[in-house]
Amino acid sequence: MSIMIGIDHGYYAIKTAHCSFPAGLTSYGEHEPYTRQGLLEFGGCFFVCGTGRQPIQRDKTANDNYYLLTLAAIAKEIRQRGLPPECSVRIAAGLPLTSFGRDKPKFKDYLLRSNQPVNFKFEGVEYSITIEEVAVFPQGYAALMTEMGLLQDEPSMLLMDLGGWTVDLMRIDNAIPAADTAHSLELGMIRCVDDIREQVRRETGLSLTDAQIENMLAGQPCTVSDTVRDIVNRQGRKYTEHLLSATMEAGFDLHAIPAVLLGGGASVVSRHLSPKDGLCKTIFLLDDKVNAVGFERALAAVSRRKSEA
Structure with missing residues (x-):
């Protein structure tokens, strides 16, 4: 087997x-x-x-x-x-x-x-x-197989898969992907981390590692000064604002439809959203392995249908 x-x-x-x-x-x-x-x-x-x-x-x-x-x-x-x-x-x-x-x-x-x-x-x-x-x-849509209830609760939602290099966007209507709405933004976590590293270097002269930046963005321990931590958090908020703005410009009204955010960058956005953003509803799938789990479940479902045919 x-x-x-x-x-x-x-x-x-x-x-x-x-x-x-x-x-x-x-x-x-x-x-x-x-x-x-x-x-x-x-x-x-x-x-x-x-x-x-x-x-x-x-x-x-x-x-x-x-x-x-x-x-x-x-x-x-x-x-x-x-x-x-x-x-x-x-x-x-x-x-x-x-x-x-x-x-x-x-x-x-x-x-x-x-x-x-x-x-x-x-x-x-x-x-x-x-x-x-x-x-x-x-990607992204398969991850929703881990949370099937999400697809049944809303007639329309926006799927935002925040990966390393790209943020992939797609609207889902009545549990069916609207393929013509698929859009990709080059605003993934690599861009966020690189911008933070450059800003810290510009303001303090220090060179942070990816691991340090990632830990601070996730709210985890890291031995740095409060000044550096403030810069990282400020840049995390700036990245979130930029992402929301780019998503709206791509034609998705985040004030009108719920959004499901997943991928490695979802935890960063979850920590830097503000009530003043006025978003309709945000649902976070924070396990970065959710796509892989979704792929497995999708393959299992396909195999099951084949065996029943």
Whole structure:
């Protein structure tokens, strides 16, 4: 029996139902690196997965990076579930609705390669994985399968998936995606973090790391001065205002229809919204793994319908 594994291939992080790690990848060629944490051995080469973030790659199939990160994600999820390292897997992945029809065949072929099983080693454990199937679903909308009640409660709602590089917007009417309303803004968390880093450097001369900024945006502990923390919070509010304004300019009236916010940036917006924004209603799905869970449930539903037919 094959295992269903949902994978959300973000610009900022790779997520499965139980794991999340940065989408960075460092190649060491044929030379074994200093660490075994995140260490992937594949095709005679060594890679460390989850270190920082890689440059923005609009076409995720342009090189092998996202394929290698997929292998790491499968290994992490299998280990988390206590399953054997030799097994068959069905991948449930996702793409933004704005590029779904165009990129789906290419992304499917990219993940489903002809050489099966795929043999690799991750963090010292040898894996032999047969990828039987790759199913691709719309990001954001698939995540709503984790909260089915949301679709039944409102005739219209706006879905806002706040990812690493983009914020994907789509209106849903009577539980059906209005495909012609799909819109993508380049206002993801990478942009927010980079703007904060630059503002802190400009005002204080200090160079913060991504991890420090992310912790402060999430309201978590970080040893910095109150001045720096105030700058970060001020910029977090500025980012939220910019996002709301850009969403309205894209034709979505946030004063008139409820909005469901998910993805890594949802927690930032949730902390920096103000009553004066006058939004109709905001619902936050704050688990950054919600898309991956949704992909799995979508694949399970498709499989169930096929077996009943």
